[in-house]
Amino acid sequence: MATEIPLVTAVEREWATAPARAAxxxxxxxxTDVLIAGxxxxxxxxxxxxxEAGADVLALECTGAGGGTTITSGGQLYIGGGSALQKELxxxxxxxEMLKYLLALCGPAAxxxxxxxxxxxxxxxxxxxxxxxxxxxxAFFPVELGTIPPGTEGLMYTGSELGYPYREMxxxxxxxxxxxxxxxxxxxVLMGRLLEAAEKVGVRVAYEAHAERVVAQADRRVVGMxxxxxxxxxxxxxxxxxILTTGGFIHDRGMLERFAPRLMKCSPPLGNNTEDGxxxxxxxxxxxxxxxxxxxxxxxxxxxxxxxxRGIFFNRRGQRFVAEDLYQYQLGEAVMMREVxxxxxxxxxxxxxxxxxxxxxxxxxxxxxxxxxxGIPETxxxxxxxxxxxxxxxxxxxxxxxHPNWIRxxxxxxxxxxxxxxxxxxxxxxxxxxxxxxxxxxxxxVEGHPIKGLYAAGRTTSGFPxxxxxxxxxxxxxxxxxxxxxxxxxxx
Amino acid sequence: MATEIPLVTAVEREWATAPARAAxxxxxxxxTDVLIAGxxxxxxxxxxxxxEAGADVLALECTGAGGGTTITSGGQLYIGGGSALQKELxxxxxxxEMLKYLLALCGPAAxxxxxxxxxxxxxxxxxxxxxxxxxxxxAFFPVELGTIPPGTEGLMYTGSELGYPYREMxxxxxxxxxxxxxxxxxxxVLMGRLLEAAEKVGVRVAYEAHAERVVAQADRRVVGMxxxxxxxxxxxxxxxxxILTTGGFIHDRGMLERFAPRLMKCSPPLGNNTEDGxxxxxxxxxxxxxxxxxxxxxxxxxxxxxxxxRGIFFNRRGQRFVAEDLYQYQLGEAVMMREVxxxxxxxxxxxxxxxxxxxxxxxxxxxxxxxxxxGIPETxxxxxxxxxxxxxxxxxxxxxxxHPNWIRxxxxxxxxxxxxxxxxxxxxxxxxxxxxxxxxxxxxxVEGHPIKGLYAAGRTTSGFPxxxxxxxxxxxxxxxxxxxxxxxxxxx
Numbered sequence: 001m002a003t004e005i006p007l008v009t010a011v012e013r014e015w016a017t018a019p020a021r022a023a024x025x026x027x028x029x030x031x032t033d034v035l036i037a038g039x040x041x042x043x044x045x046x047x048x049x050x051x052e053a054g055a056d057v058l059a060l061e062c063t064g065a066g067g068g069t070t071i072t073s074g075g076q077l078y079i080g081g082g083s084a085l086q087k088e089l090x091x092x093x094x095x096x097e098m099l100k101y102l103l104a105l106c107g108p109a110a111x112x113x114x115x116x117x118x119x120x121x122x123x124x125x126x127x128x129x130x131x132x133x134x135x136x137x138x139a140f141f142p143v144e145l146g147t148i149p150p151g152t153e154g155l156m157y158t159g160s161e162l163g164y165p166y167r168e169m170x171x172x173x174x175x176x177x178x179x180x181x182x183x184x185x186x187x188x189v190l191m192g193r194l195l196e197a198a199e200k201v202g203v204r205v206a207y208e209a210h211a212e213r214v215v216a217q218a219d220r221r222v223v224g225m226x227x228x229x230x231x232x233x234x235x236x237x238x239x240x241x242x243i244l245t246t247g248g249f250i251h252d253r254g255m256l257e258r259f260a261p262r263l264m265k266c267s268p269p270l271g272n273n274t275e276d277g278x279x280x281x282x283x284x285x286x287x288x289x290x291x292x293x294x295x296x297x298x299x300x301x302x303x304x305x306x307x308x309x310r311g312i313f314f315n316r317r318g319q320r321f322v323a324e325d326l327y328q329y330q331l332g333e334a335v336m337m338r339e340v341x342x343x344x345x346x347x348x349x350x351x352x353x354x355x356x357x358x359x360x361x362x363x364x365x366x367x368x369x370x371x372x373x374x375g376i377p378e379t380x381x382x383x384x385x386x387x388x389x390x391x392x393x394x395x396x397x398x399x400x401x402x403h404p405n406w407i408r409x410x411x412x413x414x415x416x417x418x419x420x421x422x423x424x425x426x427x428x429x430x431x432x433x434x435x436x437x438x439x440x441x442x443x444x445x446v447e448g449h450p451i452k453g454l455y456a457a458g459r460t461t462s463g464f465p466x467x468x469x470x471x472x473x474x475x476x477x478x479x480x481x482x483x484x485x486x487x488x489x490x491x492x
Numbered sequence: 493m494a495t496e497i498p499l500v501t502a503v504e505r506e507w508a509t510a511p512a513r514a515a516x517x518x519x520x521x522x523x524t525d526v527l528i529a530g531x532x533x534x535x536x537x538x539x540x541x542x543x544e545a546g547a548d549v550l551a552l553e554c555t556g557a558g559g560g561t562t563i564t565s566g567g568q569l570y571i572g573g574g575s576a577l578q579k580e581l582x583x584x585x586x587x588x589e590m591l592k593y594l595l596a597l598c599g600p601a602a603x604x605x606x607x608x609x610x611x612x613x614x615x616x617x618x619x620x621x622x623x624x625x626x627x628x629x630x631a632f633f634p635v636e637l638g639t640i641p642p643g644t645e646g647l648m649y650t651g652s653e654l655g656y657p658y659r660e661m662x663x664x665x666x667x668x669x670x671x672x673x674x675x676x677x678x679x680x681v682l683m684g685r686l687l688e689a690a691e692k693v694g695v696r697v698a699y700e701a702h703a704e705r706v707v708a709q710a711d712r713r714v715v716g717m718x719x720x721x722x723x724x725x726x727x728x729x730x731x732x733x734x735i736l737t738t739g740g741f742i743h744d745r746g747m748l749e750r751f752a753p754r755l756m757k758c759s760p761p762l763g764n765n766t767e768d769g770x771x772x773x774x775x776x777x778x779x780x781x782x783x784x785x786x787x788x789x790x791x792x793x794x795x796x797x798x799x800x801x802r803g804i805f806f807n808r809r810g811q812r813f814v815a816e817d818l819y820q821y822q823l824g825e826a827v828m829m830r831e832v833x834x835x836x837x838x839x840x841x842x843x844x845x846x847x848x849x850x851x852x853x854x855x856x857x858x859x860x861x862x863x864x865x866x867g868i869p870e871t872x873x874x875x876x877x878x879x880x881x882x883x884x885x886x887x888x889x890x891x892x893x894x895h896p897n898w899i900r901x902x903x904x905x906x907x908x909x910x911x912x913x914x915x916x917x918x919x920x921x922x923x924x925x926x927x928x929x930x931x932x933x934x935x936x937x938v939e940g941h942p943i944k945g946l947y948a949a950g951r952t953t954s955g956f957p958x959x960x961x962x963x964x965x966x967x968x969x970x971x972x973x974x975x976x977x978x979x980x981x982x983x984x
Contacts, residue, residue: 018712018779018937109753220510254940258783258928261601261959284781284938287510291750294786317891319811338830377883377890383875391869398869399809436750445510446776448746467753 018285019216020226020235028224028237032058032204034489035225035238037211037279038246040068040272041478042458044194044203046243046441046486048132051201053490055240060209060227062246062274066198067191069247069271069459070475074148075186076158077479078465078472080175081119083126085155088138093173095119100170101161102464109292109467117439118464118480125480126177133193135180143174144405146304147471152180159470160327164401176472190475211278214242214286214454222286222453241453241489243441245482248431248459249277250296256431259293263429266298266336270428271459279460283435286454289446292462293433297469298332300427302345302357302420309406311347312388313420315339318371318380320388323400329469332427341422344374346385349412357426362419370417385410432469434461441485455489457481510777511708512718512727520716520729524550524696526981527717527730529703529771530738532560532764533970534950536686536695538735538933538978540624543693545982547732552701552719554738554766559683561739561763561951562967566640567678568650569971570957570964572667573611575618577647580630585665587611592662593653594956601784601959609931610956610972617972618669625685627672635666636897638796639963644672651962652819656893668964682967703770706734706778706946714778714945733945733981735933737974740923740951741769742788748923751785755921758790758828762920763951771952775927778946781938784954785925789961790824792919794837794849794912801898803839804880805912807831810863810872812880815892821961824919833914836866838877841904849918854911862909877902924961926953933977947981949973 034050036043039061051057059066080086081095095116102115118125130136141153149156158176160166179190198205206229215224215235224237249255250269255277257264269275284290303309309324313331321343322334335343344362347353353361363373367382389409391398397407419425435443435456442450457463463477526542528535531553543549551558572578573587587608594607610617622628633645641648650668652658671682690697698721707716707727716729741747742761747769749756761767776782795801801816805823813835814826827835836854839845845853855865859874881901883890889899911917927935927948934942949955955969 021710107754108757218513255938258781258938262599265600281938285779287777289750289776290938292786294784317812320809377879379875379879379882380891383871383879387869387871387875390871399872446747446750446773446782 019214019222022215022217022223025215025235027235029234030058031237031239032056033238033240034243034486035236036060036243036245037225038068038244038460039066039205040245040247040458041070041191041475042245042482043068044191044198045479045482046245046457047198047203048194048201049483049486050490051198051203053487055490057203058236059203059205060211061205061207062210064207066195066205069275070478071187071191072272073187073475074184074471075179075181075188075190075475076472077177077476078158078175078470079122079126079177079476080173081122083123083177085126085136085138085177086173089140089155091155091173093175095122097171097173098122098175101166104166104169105160105468105470106466107468109295111462111464111466114439114464114466121480125476128483129479132197134190136177137180140174144306146306147176148184149178150183152182154178154180158472160330162403163323163326211246211282214282216286220287220451222451238453240492241455243485243489244279244283244435244454244456244460245458246279246460247271247275248434249275249280250430251275252277259433260296260431262294263296263298263431265341266422266427266429268426268428270430275459279456280434283443283454283456283460286443287445287451288443288454289436290434291436292466295432295467296429297329297432298336298427298429299328300332300335300357300420301328302331302355302359304356305352305354307351308345308347308355310351310408311345312384312410314344314346314381314384316342316376318376318384320384320399323402325402325406327470335420336422336427343420345418345420346410347416347418348410349414353416353418355418357420359418359420359425361416363417365414367415370415374417431459432462432465432467434459437461439481439484440488441481442488455485457485511706511714514707514709514715517707517716517727519727521726522550523729523731524548525730525732526735526978527728528552528735528737529717530560530736530952531558531697532737532739532950533562533683533967534737534974535560536683536690537971537974538737538949539690539695540686540693541975541978542982543690543695545979547982549695550728551695551697552703553697553699554702556699558687558697561767562970563679563683564764565679565967566676566963567671567673567680567682567967568964569669569968570650570667570962571614571618571669571968572665573614575615575669577618577628577630577669578665581632581647583647583665584663585667587614589663589665590614590667593658596658596661597652597960597962598958599960601787603954603956603958606931606956606958613972617968620975621971624689626682628669629672632666636798638798639668640676641670642675644674646670646672650964652822654895655815655818703738703774706774708778712779712943714943730945732984733947735977735981736771736775736927736946736948736952737950738771738952739763739767740926741772742767742922744768751925752788752923754786754828755788755790755923757833758914758919758921760918760920762922767951771948772926775935775946775948775952778935779937779943780935780946781928782926783928784958787924787959788921789821789924790828790919790921791820792824792827792912793820794823794847794851796848797844797846799843800837800839800847802843802900803837804876804902806836806838806873806876808834808868810868810876812876812891815894817894817898819962827912828914828919835912837910837912838902839908839910840902841906845908845910847910849912851910851912851917853908855909857906859907862907866909923951924954924957924959926951929953931973931976932980933973934980947977949977
């Protein structure tokens with residue numbers, strides 16, 4: 001039977017990857033059915049499902065409180081396919097259209113199986129959240145106003161669904177579902193309610209408890225974990241399974257250097273500083289494959305105010321390079337990966353330069369003056385604006401197909417250029433690569449064979465937003481696949 | 493003592509990753525000091541060094557003959573830092589300038605330790621090749637003529653050293669060293685001589701011998717290998733070490749899907765069809781970390797004829813997007829990653845459209861006619877050429893800094909556009925990601941700890957061209973780090 005686990009306030013970090021051998025474990029200090037490492041969005045949902053399935057559940061949380069990065073997030077979930085909230089507010093959606101959009105967004109690196117699995121079950125995930133106490137207000141936040149309501153509206157666009165070419169590839173629908181809370185901290189409500197729900201179903205949590213390594217048998221099956229609790233090494237047996245939900249690795253410089261070096265050029269890291277890749281490393285040590293490790297979300301949150309979308313981005317050559325109304329992830333990718341981090345936004349006198357990134361006006365006056373000030377080869381910017389305005393007169397943007405809502409000629413002098421370069425502004429960045437898992441949560445080796453007894457979810461895995469990102473996808477992925485992993489583990 | 497190994501003509505492919513357990517090996521059928529899986533460029537060099545160090549060496553080759561992909565290659569090696577050949581032909585170079593270039597080329601994903609290690613020893617690598625019978629002609633092939641001599645010249649430019657911004661970041665020097673053989677098949681001479689050298693020092697080779705898995709002790713040390721030889725499973729003990737040199741994974745669709753999905757959009761795969769990732773999978777199974785698995789070389793070999801460099805690339809918007817005189821890897825990357833695979837080359841009537849890729853003329857006439865034919869928004873191409881010509885009159889290219897040698901106004905009608913899109917032309921592609929190794933060849937786990945007894949080199953590893961490529965780098969990396977791995981393994 002499980003023993004009481006005491007708390008501890010400070011533990012030396014000393015991660016190790018290689019599993020301990022079951023044969024070397026003299027005695028188990030603690031026994032549970034399902035053991036969860038990391039008590040954020042994925043961990044708490046895994047815990048609830050496992051406990052509801054009748055399992056004895058113990059979660060290890062390395063800080064003093066549950067919630068992980070999710071509790072600090074905007075509490076937005078990317079949900080669609082025809083959720084109750086979408087229906088109530090009159091927005092049509094289907095799993096098929098949602099899947100089309102996700103596959104277009106992620107490109108060739110999409111995890112189609114995981115995307116399909118999620119799209120089909122996305123409406124039910126919304127119901128599950130509501131059943132577990134998460135409140136959503138049945139109100140739509142207009143796309144013209146942005147992606148994050150200052151109020152408490154529950155439904156909004158949080159991606160590029162209305163952007164080109166997505167709006168032609170899949171029927172657009174608003175899929176951002178935000179827990180009822182004003183402003184950008186709805187993660188508090190979302191996680192607050194889920195943590196309460198977990199407590200109600202008897203989930204036990206050890207805080208300040210550091211998962212050190214998994215314990216594996218000679219046949220590779222994972223049967224428990226070694227953790228440091230109260231400064232002491234404890235062995236914990238997991239009769240049914242171990243679930244790794246410790247987050248990604250944006251805070252581990254060593255792992256970034258090896259696996260995602262391009263992400264190191266962007267800052268700040270987005271996520272709790274406990275996202276140090278420990279779960280991924282434990283999983284790899286147990287034989288799991290880590291995939292898409294180079295992928296990440298580099299976000300360029302330049303708007304609101306949405307009026308800025310009427311401006312045009314240009315590069316060092318004065319060329320436009322991306323549609324201004326795409327989701328901030330696509331913009332960050334374009335600036336970082338295609339334009340080597342240098343980007344400007346051109347505004348005319350009809351658009352105020354105030355912006356969410358604190359970007360500064362770096363040149364103003366005529367287009368020729370801005371060309372000279374920024375070292376743009378003569379006529380580069382002049383032609384870009386001349387061509388843009390000529391088509392804008394007809395409400396068109398044949399270069400990038402910006403939505404007509406945001407198109408008007410830029411002709412009111414003086415012009416202003418905002419410097420949005422990555423070394424001048426914050427580009428919040430987090431990792432998307434991680435352990436290869438089946439939708440069930442089973443961790444797979446490089447051949448695609450499951451490591452028995454080992455499960456993972458959330459940023460510890462390569463999730464459904466494998467190689468493309470919109471607001472709400474990380475939290476949706478964590479909570480949904482956390483649930484599935486908990487259910488799978490408990491069923492064994 | 494080692495027994496004679498019989499040959500076999502056909503073996504079912506049945507790779508497995510997990511190592512066999514040493515404790516389960518009843519008896520060893522064969523014993524050697526150093527066991528090498530894969531007898532291409534890396535394998536043969538590892539074999540020579542190990543044998544010269546006094547080790548008993550056995551190499552397993554899954555085909556009927558040694559040579560691997562290297563023997564089918566152009567036999568170019570990227571060597572610099574002041575090689576005897578560079579000096580004889582009057583070209584100054586130093587390890588410092590070579591390192592600066594490599595770090596600029598690879599960007600944030602560079603493996604600085606490996607690059608530095610190689611640059612310092614690159615001149616000596618040339619000497620070693622010569623000492624082992626590889627002939628090089630002391631003649632320079634002019635950069636104006638290209639990167640691959642139809643004749644037998646030994647030294648040439650094979651990268652972007654003279655391109656921008658590289659020529660300003662590091663002192664340019666020609667670093668392509670090609671074995672003496674006319675045309676594009678100098679790999680025959682390079683590998684022919686190395687295979688002979690290996691035979692002379694007593695390296696034994698088993699052909700049609702399939703490495704199936706490594707054998708590891710409970711403490712993770714690799715002590716041998718299980719192989720299928722003559723249709724029979726054989727256990728081979730390696731007293732000093734196992735070296736994995738089976739190539740990359742461009743022919744394994746499953747691995748591409750999981751690790752490098754973007755490379756699947758390009759074809760043809762470049763390399764022998766034995767490059768199926770088996771070495772990487774065995775290494776991962778033994779606890780090794782695979783890094784930079786998304787990286788690859790996508791090559792756009794549009795010139796020769798070099799006269800084509802006087803044209804300008806343009807994208808779907810009529811914009812230029814890359815300097816035309818960069819190495820074909822940078823061009824392939826730009827087309828594939830930035831322009832979604834769509835690219836055209838504009839030529840005027842003074843440049844013949846014949847090209848190495850078989851690209852076809854898809855539009856001709858005035859610039860306005862080409863815009864209409866290709867659906868380019870009006871004035872997009874017209875302005876691009878107007879701006880290009882205005883600066884070209886002064887021999888300048890402020891947008892991309894193409895070398896003045898290739899700059900002249902494009903003003904002789906009619907214009908022609910070549911379609912260089914990835915779905916119209918061949919873009920040979922191979923993988924650059926693989927096992928994480930120290931310069932010594934030791935395979936590292938995700939924490940950076942060596943897996944005792946396990947070594948790797950060549951495309952089975954993430955080599956010195958970790959995330960950037962020029963002609964000759966793969967063969968230089970294979971042969972050089974193969975040698976070091978052989979020496980390290982033999983020394984134990």
